[in-house]
Amino acid sequence: MKIHEYQARDLLRSYGVPVPPGEVITSIEQAAPAYKACVAEAGLGEGGLAVIKAQVHAGGRGKAGFVKLVRSAQEAEDAARFMLSNKMVSNQTGPEGLDVKKLIVAAGVDIAHEYYLALTTDRKTRRNVLIASAEGGVEIEQVAESNPEAIIKTPLHPLTGLQPHQARTVAFKLGFKGKQVGQAVRVMTGLAKAFLDKDCSIAEINPLILTPPTPEFPDGQVLAIDAKFNFDDNATFRHKDILALFDPAEENPAELTAHKFGLSYIALDGNIGCLVNGAGLAMATMDTIKLFGGEPANFLDVGGSASEDAVTEAFRIILSDEAVKGIMVNIFGGIMDCAVIAAGIVNAAKQIGFTVPLVVRLEGTNVEAGRKILQDAEGELPTLQTATDLGDAAEKVCGAVG
Amino acid sequence: MAVLINKDTRVICQGITGSFGAVHTKGCLHYGTRMVGGVTPGKGGTRDANGLPIFDTVDAAVRETGADATMIFVPPAFAADAVLEAADAGLGLICCITEGVPVQDMIRVRAVLDERNLAARGADVHPSRQLITLIGPNCPGIITPGPKTGNDTSADDPYTNAGCKIGIMPGYIHTHVSEAKTGKAVGIVSRSGTLTYEAVWQTSNLGLGQSTCIGIGGDPVRGMNHIDCIKAFEEDPETHGILMIGEIGGTDEEEAALYIKTHVTKPVAAFIAGQTAPPGKRMGHAGAIISGGEGTAQSKVDALKAAGVEIAVSPADMGKAMALAMGAGVGVG
Numbered sequence: 001m002k003i004h005e006y007q008a009r010d011l012l013r014s015y016g017v018p019v020p021p022g023e024v025i026t027s028i029e030q031a032a033p034a035y036k037a038c039v040a041e042a043g044l045g046e047g048g049l050a051v052i053k054a055q056v057h058a059g060g061r062g063k064a065g066f067v068k069l070v071r072s073a074q075e076a077e078d079a080a081r082f083m084l085s086n087k088m089v090s091n092q093t094g095p096e097g098l099d100v101k102k103l104i105v106a107a108g109v110d111i112a113h114e115y116y117l118a119l120t121t122d123r124k125t126r127r128n129v130l131i132a133s134a135e136g137g138v139e140i141e142q143v144a145e146s147n148p149e150a151i152i153k154t155p156l157h158p159l160t161g162l163q164p165h166q167a168r169t170v171a172f173k174l175g176f177k178g179k180q181v182g183q184a185v186r187v188m189t190g191l192a193k194a195f196l197d198k199d200c201s202i203a204e205i206n207p208l209i210l211t212p213p214t215p216e217f218p219d220g221q222v223l224a225i226d227a228k229f230n231f232d233d234n235a236t237f238r239h240k241d242i243l244a245l246f247d248p249a250e251e252n253p254a255e256l257t258a259h260k261f262g263l264s265y266i267a268l269d270g271n272i273g274c275l276v277n278g279a280g281l282a283m284a285t286m287d288t289i290k291l292f293g294g295e296p297a298n299f300l301d302v303g304g305s306a307s308e309d310a311v312t313e314a315f316r317i318i319l320s321d322e323a324v325k326g327i328m329v330n331i332f333g334g335i336m337d338c339a340v341i342a343a344g345i346v347n348a349a350k351q352i353g354f355t356v357p358l359v360v361r362l363e364g365t366n367v368e369a370g371r372k373i374l375q376d377a378e379g380e381l382p383t384l385q386t387a388t389d390l391g392d393a394a395e396k397v398c399g400a401v402g
Numbered sequence: 403m404a405v406l407i408n409k410d411t412r413v414i415c416q417g418i419t420g421s422f423g424a425v426h427t428k429g430c431l432h433y434g435t436r437m438v439g440g441v442t443p444g445k446g447g448t449r450d451a452n453g454l455p456i457f458d459t460v461d462a463a464v465r466e467t468g469a470d471a472t473m474i475f476v477p478p479a480f481a482a483d484a485v486l487e488a489a490d491a492g493l494g495l496i497c498c499i500t501e502g503v504p505v506q507d508m509i510r511v512r513a514v515l516d517e518r519n520l521a522a523r524g525a526d527v528h529p530s531r532q533l534i535t536l537i538g539p540n541c542p543g544i545i546t547p548g549p550k551t552g553n554d555t556s557a558d559d560p561y562t563n564a565g566c567k568i569g570i571m572p573g574y575i576h577t578h579v580s581e582a583k584t585g586k587a588v589g590i591v592s593r594s595g596t597l598t599y600e601a602v603w604q605t606s607n608l609g610l611g612q613s614t615c616i617g618i619g620g621d622p623v624r625g626m627n628h629i630d631c632i633k634a635f636e637e638d639p640e641t642h643g644i645l646m647i648g649e650i651g652g653t654d655e656e657e658a659a660l661y662i663k664t665h666v667t668k669p670v671a672a673f674i675a676g677q678t679a680p681p682g683k684r685m686g687h688a689g690a691i692i693s694g695g696e697g698t699a700q701s702k703v704d705a706l707k708a709a710g711v712e713i714a715v716s717p718a719d720m721g722k723a724m725a726l727a728m729g730a731g732v733g734v735g
Binding site: 121201237278280282285286290364389 | 479505
């Protein structure tokens, strides 16, 4: 699960990580007062620099014009008007674009240096790891490729988490000096604590910045400018506060509906709908379709304990994608009972009706009963073809779609 | 011989009175597994629908039944505790079927088990301690098939009198080496459940038996990994070939490829699922996600090819690839 940048700022603040003054607005009228408030709090006068950023999960905001620097209340209002009344289109949103409902208005800060800071789980060592680099503000993957020595990785012990001495060592390696060191250590230990407390899969600050010296901070101030948190979906049951931050408007509606029925669905670009039990077999089914020259329209795992209703709903979701020109059902029953799938297919035929080719391959638990249910309902399944194995099914559906 | 479990393995179920635990305890009994009891705190002293004794704690269950192994079906919030309770009770094989266990819980569980196993390996110091093997979580379990001697209809008429199934896989798709046309058996290791059944079915249909099949699960932090299983299969005289089924995400398959290159003499075949999966999207399994350019199907296939592994390009050809790797004599067209 992902959250918005403004929510990430709040979370960071609650763990003692400083962020520039700013607030969230939802209307054009709020822009000018928000601008005045944040520049005042930052000690800047009228004409001070502020930044306005659209709150959407999709990347590419800057290029799309949805991150703007402003130097007056009027400019702030103009920027807010643009972002709240146009759809944001970037390389990550698709051509239809996204509605923007919330903006951050935050004080601009002078930057002496940019850093990268993140926590994630290293699957290989089975440890959480702090990743830091003095080359911040850019794609960390690029740094990892071009200059791997510039990335400092510090593993966390499962019992103790990030210790202050580890954070200090990293701070010195990053080149922090004087009072900056203590500030950087507080940021790192705060971020690590948030990561562990909230069962994150990623907690990232990029960029973390150092400001030039000011009267209040003679060695400069260490601030988090942008942050990203991802949470372990398996652990949100014990974090009601995090679940409350979930924004359904950011999710694909079909994927949300699927989730409600215990189905795992991901929309893709092709025209062959898939219904499979098990994630591995679902991926393998997509791969087989591709090998026979077709393009999968979705990933759909009905899981092991789906009811007839959930199966029927799965077909409703698949068929709601207008690009779908054929459907392949591939079931290898283990926990899943083939008869439940077959009954779900028949229900879907009665409630929705299949006009596109439907290729069904059943194997495993209670397969004979499943096949019989389909045979008995032949009249209601005019487009049904049965298949003997995975390859046969993929070949038939790709042939039928053409 | 097979790997890890055989007809003599005594198995308990943690969560035996839950809906899944009950169904699959029955399923294992019908297959022929020596199920000896179960654990549900608060229901100790009673019996389940099959007449198996239920205990309040794993420790009591182990003391009373002499169990060697456990299968865990408790809900995800309690799964880490269940694994650690089984380890504390001295069980050597812990099979956690539960799906949806938080990653941070598994990091702590692995740290505890790794520490114990490290201590147990110093055999002079702790001669009585045995190693603990964890399979899963989020996995179908492990099966050592036996020859068909019954009808799979009840504990009195089990499918086999010489096999052991700990988990949720359909038993009948497996083939004991004595019933395999080729007289050969393969070991199968996989991150996926139903895709494993597919592979088992294909090898069975090509006249290959299976020595043991292990579903290691689709989570990023888990017990056994590919290498552990491949090592066990390499050392098992009754395993003649190894079929490995991987998927996108992580670097397990790449590491296994290096291991195969330097340590494995038996024929190995592999399939990697997720060649068509887009980056950044979690494909059902918590572990199946391509991130930061790492864990793509291509990098895994390349590493395995470099290790001399026979690659099944299509999942419809996993059995064929295995047969090919084992050479002529297994009767592939």
